[in-house]
Amino acid sequence: xxxxxxxxxxxxxxxxxxxxxxxxxxxxxxxxxxxxxxxxxxxxxxxxxxxxxxxxxxxxxxxxxxxxxxxxxxxxxxxxxxxxxxxxxxxxxxxxxxxxxxxxxxxxxxxxxxxxxxxxxxxxxxxxxxxxxxxxxxxxxxxxxxxxxxxxxxxxxxxxxxxxxxxxxxxxxxxxxxxxxxxxxxxxxxxxxxxxxxxxxxxxxxxxxxxxxxxxxxxxxxxxxxxxxxxxxxxxxxxxxxxxxxxxxxxxxxxxxxxxxxxxxxxxxxxxxxxxxxxxxxxxxxxxxxxxxxxxxxxxxxxxxxxxxxxxxxxxxxxxxxxxxxxxxxxxxxxxxxxxxxxx
Ligand SMILES: *[C@@H]1O[C@H](CO)[C@@H](O)[C@H](O)[C@H]1NC(C)=O
Numbered sequence: 001x002x003x004x005x006x007x008x009x010x011x012x013x014x015x016x017x018x019x020x021x022x023x024x025x026x027x028x029x030x031x032x033x034x035x036x037x038x039x040x041x042x043x044x045x046x047x048x049x050x051x052x053x054x055x056x057x058x059x060x061x062x063x064x065x066x067x068x069x070x071x072x073x074x075x076x077x078x079x080x081x082x083x084x085x086x087x088x089x090x091x092x093x094x095x096x097x098x099x100x101x102x103x104x105x106x107x108x109x110x111x112x113x114x115x116x117x118x119x120x121x122x123x124x125x126x127x128x129x130x131x132x133x134x135x136x137x138x139x140x141x142x143x144x145x146x147x148x149x150x151x152x153x154x155x156x157x158x159x160x161x162x163x164x165x166x167x168x169x170x171x172x173x174x175x176x177x178x179x180x181x182x183x184x185x186x187x188x189x190x191x192x193x194x195x196x197x198x199x200x201x202x203x204x205x206x207x208x209x210x211x212x213x214x215x216x217x218x219x220x221x222x223x224x225x226x227x228x229x230x231x232x233x234x235x236x237x238x239x240x241x242x243x244x245x246x247x248x249x250x251x252x253x254x255x256x257x258x259x260x261x262x263x264x265x266x267x268x269x270x271x272x273x274x275x276x277x278x279x280x281x282x283x284x285x286x287x288x289x290x291x292x293x294x295x296x297x298x299x300x301x302x303x304x305x306x307x308x309x310x311x312x313x314x315x316x317x318x319x320x321x322x323x324x325x326x327x328x329x330x331x332x333x334x335x336x337x338x339x340x341x342x343x344x
Contacts, residue, residue: 102148139218207231
């Protein structure tokens with residue numbers, strides 16, 4: 001009797017387990033099938049070509065992990081920003097950081113405290129919002145590609161802004177000239193650099209060529225001296241915004257587009273799609289971008305309007321709104337730590 005009961009019990013357990021296993025196997029297979037289909041659609045959309053089947057399988061695993069991360073982020077209801085399966089969805093965060101960022105950070109804190117004067121220190125009134133795009137001081141979003149020269153894009157966008165404010169003319173200027181010709185000190189083309197050093201180069205070079213004359217290639221080339229001798233615009237100097245002070249940054253951005261450095265190393269940044277970005281991020285500055293405005297959304301959340309250089313399909317047409325006036329003095333992702341601008 002006892003053993004029969006035991007057998008029956010074992011049998012029931014086996015059936016339940018069997019049902020459960022086959023159910024979860026088929027669910028996993030269905031999930032994988034739909035994920036494979038998603039990957040195929042994504043490949044077609046972005047024209048991605050993998051060199052062989054092994055590479056495709058490796059990319060699929062990364063793609064699947066990223067899609068899961070993005071979907072689980074978006075399921076949380078009270079988030080102020082959304083992520084999306086964008087063109088970077090088959091790259092690990094590590095690969096993405098290595099290829100896209102490249103802000104070197106100031107060599108020592110000494111340099112920050114040695115900082116020049118701050119021409120906006122006595123500014124008392126600033127508009128409640130600002131969008132330099134609407135004032136015609138911002139060129140269309142560019143794409144640095146697989147080259148860590150964000151620093152050049154950040155410096156050039158700030159220079160395009162100050163030039164437009166001075167001359168009334170918006171001209172797209174050359175990042176490639178900085179990548180190729182500005183090889184002193186911290187600036188090492190696709191291997192990274194600093195906006196302040198870029199401004200120094202432009203001052204010493206007595207100007208910068210247009211994008212048309214010295215177009216972007218996205219790789220390190222030798223300097224074309226003839227093109228670099230063409231000067232579409234010039235700057236007279238550069239200043240740093242007092243560090244760790246969002247109020248000072250506000251005074252500056254109210255007056256011109258400003259080069260800022262941020263910690264853009266996280267997956268949330270890689271897949272940011274829309275809304276006001278509130279983190280995750282630290283303050284290990286690794287990416288140069290440009291603050292081109294600020295504002296407050298309907299809910300009262302204050303933000304910086306930031307121009308990135310990852311193409312127009314990333315974020316809000318190439319831009320990100322980042323939370324402003326947070327408790328930490330460094331600002332969100334360290335945005336108030338090392339900002340600077342050219343003077344013309
Ligand atoms: C700000 O005001 C102080 C006091 O009047 C003055 O000494 C300083 O030069 C001013 N700064 C700038 C950048 O104009």
